[in-house]
Amino acid sequence: MMVFEQFRKSYGKTEILGIPHLQLQPGVYWLRGDNGAGKSTLMRSIAGMIPYEGNITVNEMNIRRNRLAYTSVVNYAEAEPLYPGFLTGSDLVQFYAASKRAPAGQAQSLCEQMGVHTFMGNRVATYSSGMTKKLSLVLGLIGNPQLVLLDEPLITLDTTSTGILQQIVNEYADRGVSFIISSHQDMVPGTRPMTQLYIKNKTIETA
Numbered sequence: 272m273m274v275f276e277q278f279r280k281s282y283g284k285t286e287i288l289g290i291p292h293l294q295l296q297p298g299v300y301w302l303r304g305d306n307g308a309g310k311s312t313l314m315r316s317i318a319g320m321i322p323y324e325g326n327i328t329v330n331e332m333n334i335r336r337n338r339l340a341y342t343s344v345v346n347y348a349e350a351e352p353l354y355p356g357f358l359t360g361s362d363l364v365q366f367y368a369a370s371k372r373a374p375a376g377q378a379q380s381l382c383e384q385m386g387v388h389t390f391m392g393n394r395v396a397t398y399s400s401g402m403t404k405k406l407s408l409v410l411g412l413i414g415n416p417q418l419v420l421l422d423e424p425l426i427t428l429d430t431t432s433t434g435i436l437q438q439i440v441n442e443y444a445d446r447g448v449s450f451i452i453s454s455h456q457d458m459v460p461g462t463r464p465m466t467q468l469y470i471k472n473k474t475i476e477t478a
């Protein structure tokens with residue numbers, strides 16, 4: 272599903288991650304590591320949001336050679352999402368659904384499942400942190416992704432929403448969608464088995 276080749280990410284002269292070669296099979300992965308280990312940096316690199324050295328290939332696609340195709344199938348929900356406060360949740364959901372070519376009714380269904388539909392018409396500036404998180408998870412699941420990156424998805428989520436998210440992850444995974452989920456919290460029972468990936472000493476160790 273994903274191959275890293277001579278991957279290296281530095282900020283200035285400080286190397287944060289160095290992965291000479293790693294191949295990951297399709298699946299659901301739990302990305303772990305101490306604070307500052309590089310989990311968000313890895314996710315942003317895979318999502319194509321920050322530059323890096325080397326190559327990351329997802330299902331034969333590479334951000335440099337196939338940017339449009341790659342970003343259509345690699346979805347990302349960041350740990351601490353920020354959106355322009357003057358937009359409504361509905362504006363963002365419609366924009367994502369159109370640009371990700373979401374199947375008809377999918378966005379509405381995700382919003383209802385995650386309970387976002389009740390405040391979709393309000394401006395994002397009025398959202399609590401949990402409401403913003405739920406919206407970001409809906410946006411991260413929209414479309415026909417082959418890989419979904421969820422950075423700390425459980426932060427600020429209430430227990431009910433945590434269970435619903437885990438159900439959705441299971442449904443997507445049953446259809447062959449891969450996930451990389453970073454979380455300091457354990458996932459609740461009911462989640463399918465996840466392969467653990469540890470970031471240690473600037474590289475990924477598989478469990």
Ligand SMILES: Nc1ncnc2c1ncn2[C@@H]1O[C@H](COP(=O)(O)OP(=O)(O)OP(=O)(O)O)[C@@H](O)[C@H]1O
Nearest residue numbers: 282283287304305306307308309310311312313350
């Ligand atoms: N834009 C940046 N410029 C410089 N250094 C950065 C930048 N972003 C992150 N770093 C550094 O990169 C390292 C990895 O940060 P990152 O946010 O990826 O860690 P993390 O594993 O997600 O941490 P946490 O569990 O605390 O969220 C840290 O040392 C951090 O200070």
